[in-house]
Amino acid sequence: MKHLFVALSCPLAFTACAFFGFDNSYSVTYDTNPQGASIVCGGFHKGYSPYIAYYDKKALEESPYTEPCEAVWFSGAKAKFDNYLGSDMTKYPNGVHITLRRPDVPGLEKDMQFALQVKQLQNQENFQNQQLSIQQQQLSIQQQQLNNQAKGLQQQQKQHEQFMDYMNYGNYLR
Structure with missing residues (x-):
């Protein structure tokens, strides 16, 4: 079984960890070649490669073992990730990126096609998330405009009440 340990190359993951308070976590990116394999850790499907787990x-530091994880490709091909991190935590203090090569068994074309479908679905999901973000920004702008209009109406109402009070006071003096 061949695998490659490389420093995690996604600074966004570190930013997200720091932002959400995961500064005591260690990220392990489970990746495969080809991508799109199901990542199963501790007997549970976690997602499709690349998948980032936080430990x-x-x-x-006390026991440099992660939960056992394996890659299961669409064709049924399987391979296990090494769950011993050992000195990798010292070499790569911010996390590791482990890429597992698919075993040389029949079904590679199926796996490549599935990887393409997974990538297309991820791109579609990213596009939908971007559209949702734009819609949320537009709603926020509209809400702010409505709040500003409400404040303006409240000020007009207050001015009108002051004017009416003034007029009533003027009538009172006659």
Whole structure:
């Protein structure tokens, strides 16, 4: 089984960890070649490769083993990730990116086609998320405009009440 340890190349993952308070976590990116394999850790499907898992850094320092994970391609081909991090935590203190090559068994074309479909679905999901974000921004702008209009109407109502009070006071003096 061939695998490659490389420093995690996605600074966005580190930013997200820091932003959400995962500073005590250690990221392990489970990747495959070809991508799109199901990542199964501890017997549960976690997602499709590449998949980023976050582990408690202190627990890994005590015992540098992650939960057992394997890649299962569409064709049924399987391969296990090495779950021993050892000195990788020292070499790569911000996380590791593990790429597992598909075993040389029949079904590569099926796996390549499935990888393409997964990528297309991910792109579609990203596009939908971008559209949703734009819609949320537009709604926020509209809400702000409505709030500004409401404040303006409240000011007009207050001015009208002051004017009416003034007029009533003027009538009172006559």
